[in-house]
Amino acid sequence: MNNTAREAILGSIRSHLAASAPYDDQHELLVHHEHPVILSKISLVELFKQNVESVNAHCIITTDVTDALRQIIADLKARRIAISDDANVERWLRLTDLEIEKLGVVPDAQDIFRFDVGITTAQAAIAETGTLVLDSAHERHRLVSLVPPVHIAIVAASRIRETLSDALTLLQNTREISPTVTFITGPSRTADIELTLAIGVHGPQELYVIVNEST
Amino acid sequence: MKVSLFVTCLVDQLWTSIGVSSAAVLRRVGCEVEFDQRQTCCAQPAYNTGYAHEARQVARRFISVFEESKADAIVSPSGSCTAMVKHYPELFAADPEWQARAQSVAAKTHELSSFLIRVLKTEDVGASWSGRLTWHDACHGLRDLNLKSEPRTLIRNVRGAEFVELEHADACCGFGGTFSVKYPEISVAILDQKIEAIERAGVQAVVSGDASCLMQIGGRLSRKGSKVRVMHLAELLAADLRG
Amino acid sequence: MNHLSSETFRENAKAALADAHLRGALKNATTLFGERRKQAAASLPNWEDLRTQARAIKDEVLLHLDRYLEEFVRNAESRGAKIHWARDAAEANSIICTLATGRGARVVVKSKSMTTEETHLNTALEAAGMQVVETDLGEYIIQLAEETPSHIIAPAIHKTRRQIADLFTAELGMVPTEDVAQLTSTARVTLRDRFAAADVGISGVNFGVAETGTIVIVENEGNIRLTTSLPRMHIALMGIEKVIPRFSDTDVFLKLLPRSGTGQRLTTYQSFITGIKRRATDEGPEELHIVLLDNGRSRMLAHPVTRQSLACIRCGACLNACPVYQQIGGHAYGSVYPGPIGAVITPQLMGIEKTSQLPYASSLCGACREVCPVKIDIPRLLLHLRGEITPRKGSLGERLAFKLWARVMMSPTLYKMSAVAGRLVQRIVPLSRAWTSGRDLRPIEARSFHDLWTNE
Numbered sequence: 001m002n003n004t005a006r007e008a009i010l011g012s013i014r015s016h017l018a019a020s021a022p023y024d025d026q027h028e029l030l031v032h033h034e035h036p037v038i039l040s041k042i043s044l045v046e047l048f049k050q051n052v053e054s055v056n057a058h059c060i061i062t063t064d065v066t067d068a069l070r071q072i073i074a075d076l077k078a079r080r081i082a083i084s085d086d087a088n089v090e091r092w093l094r095l096t097d098l099e100i101e102k103l104g105v106v107p108d109a110q111d112i113f114r115f116d117v118g119i120t121t122a123q124a125a126i127a128e129t130g131t132l133v134l135d136s137a138h139e140r141h142r143l144v145s146l147v148p149p150v151h152i153a154i155v156a157a158s159r160i161r162e163t164l165s166d167a168l169t170l171l172q173n174t175r176e177i178s179p180t181v182t183f184i185t186g187p188s189r190t191a192d193i194e195l196t197l198a199i200g201v202h203g204p205q206e207l208y209v210i211v212n213e214s215t
Numbered sequence: 216m217k218v219s220l221f222v223t224c225l226v227d228q229l230w231t232s233i234g235v236s237s238a239a240v241l242r243r244v245g246c247e248v249e250f251d252q253r254q255t256c257c258a259q260p261a262y263n264t265g266y267a268h269e270a271r272q273v274a275r276r277f278i279s280v281f282e283e284s285k286a287d288a289i290v291s292p293s294g295s296c297t298a299m300v301k302h303y304p305e306l307f308a309a310d311p312e313w314q315a316r317a318q319s320v321a322a323k324t325h326e327l328s329s330f331l332i333r334v335l336k337t338e339d340v341g342a343s344w345s346g347r348l349t350w351h352d353a354c355h356g357l358r359d360l361n362l363k364s365e366p367r368t369l370i371r372n373v374r375g376a377e378f379v380e381l382e383h384a385d386a387c388c389g390f391g392g393t394f395s396v397k398y399p400e401i402s403v404a405i406l407d408q409k410i411e412a413i414e415r416a417g418v419q420a421v422v423s424g425d426a427s428c429l430m431q432i433g434g435r436l437s438r439k440g441s442k443v444r445v446m447h448l449a450e451l452l453a454a455d456l457r458g
Numbered sequence: 459m460n461h462l463s464s465e466t467f468r469e470n471a472k473a474a475l476a477d478a479h480l481r482g483a484l485k486n487a488t489t490l491f492g493e494r495r496k497q498a499a500a501s502l503p504n505w506e507d508l509r510t511q512a513r514a515i516k517d518e519v520l521l522h523l524d525r526y527l528e529e530f531v532r533n534a535e536s537r538g539a540k541i542h543w544a545r546d547a548a549e550a551n552s553i554i555c556t557l558a559t560g561r562g563a564r565v566v567v568k569s570k571s572m573t574t575e576e577t578h579l580n581t582a583l584e585a586a587g588m589q590v591v592e593t594d595l596g597e598y599i600i601q602l603a604e605e606t607p608s609h610i611i612a613p614a615i616h617k618t619r620r621q622i623a624d625l626f627t628a629e630l631g632m633v634p635t636e637d638v639a640q641l642t643s644t645a646r647v648t649l650r651d652r653f654a655a656a657d658v659g660i661s662g663v664n665f666g667v668a669e670t671g672t673i674v675i676v677e678n679e680g681n682i683r684l685t686t687s688l689p690r691m692h693i694a695l696m697g698i699e700k701v702i703p704r705f706s707d708t709d710v711f712l713k714l715l716p717r718s719g720t721g722q723r724l725t726t727y728q729s730f731i732t733g734i735k736r737r738a739t740d741e742g743p744e745e746l747h748i749v750l751l752d753n754g755r756s757r758m759l760a761h762p763v764t765r766q767s768l769a770c771i772r773c774g775a776c777l778n779a780c781p782v783y784q785q786i787g788g789h790a791y792g793s794v795y796p797g798p799i800g801a802v803i804t805p806q807l808m809g810i811e812k813t814s815q816l817p818y819a820s821s822l823c824g825a826c827r828e829v830c831p832v833k834i835d836i837p838r839l840l841l842h843l844r845g846e847i848t849p850r851k852g853s854l855g856e857r858l859a860f861k862l863w864a865r866v867m868m869s870p871t872l873y874k875m876s877a878v879a880g881r882l883v884q885r886i887v888p889l890s891r892a893w894t895s896g897r898d899l900r901p902i903e904a905r906s907f908h909d910l911w912t913n914e
Contacts, residue, residue, distance in 0.1 A: 005543035009698065012756035013524045019760040023308075024521065055726075106741070109688050113654055129724045142741040146683050164724075165709045171730075172705050177670050179537070179735050180687075180742060183728040188680040190642060191720065192596035192612055194483070194619050195490045198642040201595060202649065203680020203727065224867075227907040229900050234907040250911045253870040261860050263822060265844025265852070269864035276868045358824035387781045391821025396892035398819060400472050403896035404785040405821070434897030 044127045044160050045211055051130025055186030056199055057207040059130075063214040065154055070096040072152060072208050073117065082107050082115040082148055084141035089119050089154070106140045118144035118204070122155040122184075125209075126167045131185045132209065133167050137178030145184065151204040153184070157213045216335070218246045219286035221324070223296045224256040225426045233426055236453035237292040237327055243453075244337050253280045259299040262306070263392045274303055275313065278320050288334065289324040292449045294356020294424045297326040301359065326356060327449055328424060332365040343374035344454040346419040348446075349381040351409065351432065353425035357385055366424055366448055373451060381421070382412040390431040406435050413443060422446045461606060464792035464804060467815040474786040480616050484787050487615045491778040494721020495829065501723075502713065512710050513833045516769035519668075519701055520759065526668040526701045527750070533671025537733020539746040546753050551582035553749055554660065554693055561691050561745075563588055563657035569675075569682040570594035571662025572610060572772060573695045573751060575794045576807070579660070591652040593681035595645050602629045608788030608796065610774040611719050616787050649681070659685035659743070663696035664771070665711060666748075669704045672732040673748065676715065676725045683727055692731075692743040697751050699768035711771060714831035718773035754807040763842045767803050769832040776826035776836065782819055791816060798826035802839040805847075814851040817843040874908055 042050075045061060052059040062068045069092055073081070079101035083089045090105065104115060120141035122132040132153050134141055145151050161167050171181055188203030199205060218241050222234040238248045257277055262270035277300070281289055291297050301324065303317035331337050350370060356362040363385075370378050389395065389405030396402075409432060413421050421436075421443060423429055433445035462470045474480055499505045519526050531541045542557075544550035558566060566588050568574065580590045580601075592601040596613035600606065602625055607613030614622070619636050626632040632644045661682055665674040673694055675682050686692045702711065708730075716722040735742045758764045777783045777797030788796035793804040793813070801820060805813040817840045826836045848857065866872045893899055 005545050005549060008545055009543050009750070009752045009756060010524050010527070012752065013527070013698075013759060016756050016759040017521065017523070020762060020765065023762050110654060113650065131724060136740065136742070137736070140741055142683075142687050146680060146687065163709075164712060165706065168706055168709055172670075176537075177672060177705070177730070177732045179732055179740070181730040182683065183724070183730075185724045185726050188726055189678050190595045191678075192594070192599070192614055193617075193622055193638050193641055195487050195612070195615070196619070196638045198638050201642055201646055201679035201681070202593065202653075202684055222907050224873075228902055231903050231905070231907045231910055235910065250907075252908060252911070255867045255870065255873045258867070261864065263841065263844075264856075264860065265817075265841065265846075265848035266857075266860045266864075267845045269860045272864045273867040354821070354823040354825075358828060387821050387823035387825065389781065389821055391823065394818065394821045396890075398468060398471065398782075399892040399895060400468075400475055401782055401785055401819070402821070404475050405781045406896075408781075430900055431897065434893070434899065437898040438896065 044162060045157050045213070048125055048127040048130060048160050048211065051127065052186070052209050053130070055130055056189075057130070057186045057209055059209045059211065061157075061211045061213060063212070065092045065210055065212050065214070066095040068210045069093060069119070069152065070098060073098055076117060076150060078116040078150065080115045080117075082112060082118045082144045084120040084139050084144045086121045086139045086141070089121060092154070093119065106144065109143065112143045112147045115148040117150045117152060118146075118148035119152045119154070120145045122153045123159065124167055124170055125155045125160045126162075126164055126183075127160050128163050129185055131164070131167075131183050133171070134182045134184060135171070135178050136180040136182075137174070142180060142182070145182070146203055149200070149204055150206045150208070152208040152210065154210045154212055157211050160211070216246045216288070217286040218248050219281065219284040219289045220248055220250045221254060221257075221281070221289050221291040221296070222250070223291060223293045223426065226292060229430070230426045230447070233292050233447045233449050236447065236449035237290070239453045240327070240340055240449055241290065244331065244335060244340055249284070249286060251280055251284065257296040257299040259296060260392060262299065262302075267306070271306055274306055274317070278303065278313070278316050281320050282316055288330060289320070290327055290330045291324065292327045292424070292447060293426060294326050294353045294360055294362060295427060297324055298355040298359035300324045326360055326362065326424065328365040328369055329360060329362055332368060338368050339372035340369070340452050342372075342452045342454050343376075344451055345375040347377040347379060347417065348420040348422055348451075349379050349413065349416050349418045350384060351381060351388060351421055351423040351428060352385040353423050353428045354387050356424045362424065369448065369452060370422065373454070376451075379416050379418060381416055383408070388428045388431045390427050392427070395431060402431075403435065406431055410435055410439070414441070418443060420444045420446050422448055422451050424448050462789055462792040464813045464816055467790060467792060467819060470790035470792060471786045471819070474790045479618055479621070480787055481785070483616055483618055484784060487609075487612065488778040488784045491721070491774075495718055495775055495778065498717035498721040498723065502717070508710055508713055509831055509833050512714055512831060513769060515702060515707055515710065516832055519703055520699065520765050520768050523698065523701070523759065526703060527698060529668040530666050530671055530701050533669065534733060534748060535671070537671050539671065539733045539748050542747060542749045544749055544751045544753070547577035547751075550577045550695060550749055550751050550753070551579050554579060554695070555582055555586040557691065557693055557747055558583065558588060558658045559586055561657055563691075565589045565591065565652065565656045566658045566660055567591050567593050567653055567656040567685050567689065568597075568659075569661045569677065569685045570597045570613065571660070571695060572607075572794060573662050573697050574660065575607060576753065577695070577751070579695070591649065591656070593649055593653070593685060595642065595679060598645055598649065599625065602626075606789065606794070609777055610772050610795065610797070610799075612774070616789065653684045653688050656689045658691045658693060659689040660693045660695065661685055663694050663700050663748070664715070665708060666696055666701045667705050667708065668701050670732055672705065672730050674708055675729045675731070676712070676727070678726045680727060683729055686729060686731065687742055690743055691745045691747070693747045693749065695749045695751060698755050715771055715773050718775040718829065718831040758806050763838060764806060766834050767799075767806060767839060769834055770799050770803070771832060773831055775829040775831065779825040779829045781821065781823060781825065791819075798836045799834070802836055802843060805843055810847055810851060814847050817847060874906070
């Protein structure tokens with residue numbers, strides 16, 4: 001596509017860099033050293049929970065996901081539930097025996113706006129920041145985790161990593177980085193009006209994270 | 216220890232007591248002070264306004280004068296002028312001969328409080344001054360020369376002086392050389408923040424290490440009819456040495 | 459409303475200084491931002507190391523920008539992204555309009571992108587018959603108000619909640635309220651529909667990873683995720699300087715950017731987008747177009763002092779720290795990029811003809827350099843630009859004054875004639891009225907220090 005522009009830009013880069021050469025030092029690309037995070041004596045799960053809660057999200061640690069789901073959905077009085085295509089999510093939801101008016105499995109772009117709650121899993125999580133890692137190659141959860149006003153995310157305790165850097169390494173260890181990876185830290189927010197924090201803008205207004213210790 | 220005093224053109228023309236005080240303080244702590252009459256300016260006004268060629272001309276003059284000195288150190292009562300001299304090697308990046316000469320002079324040049332604390336290891340010059348005062352961190356001294364604790368240490372050892380930390384002591388006073396007259400409205404708006412903090416501090420004097428800041432702050436204080444006086448650190452440290 | 463020109467910077471600044479609402483809003487915002495940044499930086503014991511690391515990475519990329527760009531392009535294309543090259547703003551707009559109209563788009567949703575402001579993309583899209591919806595709350599507010607952004611990361615920072623409430627009532631028929639949650643909710647509800655109906659989503663890019671062809675975009679609101687997930691076509695406009703070498707490098711920048719910008723440890727969402735979906739049944743756009751923009755950036759590579767301008771990660775920290783910006787806000791600069799970074803990149807991107815005042819609008823205090831996560835030496839850059847401007851735009855009077863000044867300063871004899879020197883000071887400071895209108899002037903001493911010493 002537009003090779004003339006490409007050549008012009010690359011040519012401009014090269015000629016200007018050449019002009020700069022007499023004034024330059026060469027910089028060795030420094031290898032990034034991960035500075036160890038000195039954790040307190042608490043576990044990764046505890047640290048994760050603390051950080052999730054510090055960004056106005058809820059965190060429940062449990063071995064019974066169904067029970068946790070049941071409580072949350074009942075409290076919310078949610079009737080219209082969208083879920084990702086992860087088989088466990090549908091199973092856990094059905095086991096809650098809750099009355100659901102409308103269930104959507106990966107609703108499309110038009111339909112997705114008609115749900116109260118979206119339930120997905122997360123492929124990994126980051127303890128030092130309270131972040132969920134959603135990898136689109138493993139689950140169709142892109143819109144379910146974004147559009148409904150409440151997002152419930154279930155993550156296995158064993159998938160919690162310590163640092164952001166660990167999570168990036170994990171993502172790169174796959175065959176190829178997936179088309180979309182999303183990091184989620186808390187519900188959506190803004191401070192665009194007088195720098196006053198408002199929770200719930202375009203993304204979910206509430207985020208529940210269920211840490212599944214049973215796997 | 217032999218010291219060559221670089222008073223700066225501003226002190227020379229507009230605030231001689233800073234020069235007199237600096238010499239007095241240096242002698243008090245045991246230095247022999249010389250003053251090379253050939254000195255003029257460090258070239259900062261030209262350099263900061265974008266006249267690098269003229270700045271280099273005057274910088275070469277400075278280097279030529281001071282490299283002849285047999286003194287152990289060149290000391291100046293100005294953070295911004297000292298910082299300018301420290302930038303001389305950069306100014307002569309394209310001229311290895313002058314850059315080397317600039318480097319030797321720059322290495323020997325010190326701001327007054329830095330010289331007292333870091334070189335002479337002297338924290339108490341035996342001064343006394345009675346009253347409540349505060350300190351304004353002049354930008355170049357603070358950010359180019361890392362002077363933060365040094366002036367405060369010296370002030371705290373002035374007998375009788377009650378030191379209070381100014382809110383946002385490190386905020387710019389708005390001088391900035393020709394900025395103060397190219398954009399006077401902005402300069403004064405920035406200055407007024409500093410004045411308000413000074414008024415809130417309830418002090419009798421505000422002290423700083425740069426005559427330019429003192430002119431800016433003092434000029435506004437007097438325009439507003441304030442009783443707060445401005446003082447250079449050298450004047451404070453020399454306070455009891457007068458009569 | 460505020461489409462001020464940088465040519466009238468001083469007048470713009472005076473008007474801003476007279477605007478009490480604006481000054482109040484600026485004081486609150488810059489103070490808060492500054493406090494939060496400071497705390498966030500202090501919470502990381504290796505903050506200084508991170509800054510050094512980030513700058514080293516940027517220096518490396520910029521020194522070999524052609525190579526890293528080509529690597530980025532290769533990898534992005536291998537994953538199904540289409541790359542377009544735009545030499546200037548007009549070309550970028552043209553490419554984007556063609557893509558959108560080719561898709562038959564009528565409605566375009568946009569997330570906040572300073573680069574699209576730089577090219578005035580919205581105007582071009584509207585001229586091509588499309589409706590453009592800004593979805594970032596701050597951008598949405600200024601779009602309604604028909605204004606331009608006044609801050610790199612908080613576009614509506616100059617508006618009080620009262621002004622925003624009045625705006626929403628007038629434009630959206632909202633029931634009057636100054637409650638921030640309500641205001642936000644109004645925007646959320648109004649914009650929901652627009653996302654669903656949009657044919658094309660346009661975003662910027664925070665970082666483009668050469669190693670994998672990934673674009674990384676960060677946000678708090680969720681509008682970027684919506685913009686880049688719902689419509690069938692996603693167009694991302696990316697300045698050529700946004701490239702970073704490796705995927706793992708995002709760690710350093712994600713530690714620095716949110717903390718420097720808003721004081722957050724991390725923004726709510728980071729999207730790592732690599733090409734397009736693998737299967738038709740997957741969610742997300744069918745097409746991803748990345749438009750690489752030069753628009754004067756490559757010129758900045760010609761000297762190490764100017765090249766560091768391209769290291770900027772658009773955090774806005776320098777704006778909040780700047781005593782000038784704190785007083786006058788962003789509009790006075792008459793540029794998409796205000797504040798310290800704006801004062802250095804605007805003249806370089808746009809040429810100095812109309813922007814020559816900007817590099818002088820600084821007291822050189824260095825607060826910006828202190829807070830910059832990638833250690834850009836903005837004061838050094840300002841001096842460099844001043845040096846380029848004086849021969850071409852400096853007034854004859856000033857140029858002569860400094861030539862004369864240099865003569866005097868090189869001659870101890872001339873210098874000692876203090877009357878001469880004194881008068882010169884007046885001439886270099888051409889308007890002593892500029893000083894005395896607000897401040898008393900210290901009189902020139904009757905005897906100089908030179909005189910006093912001689913008589914010792």
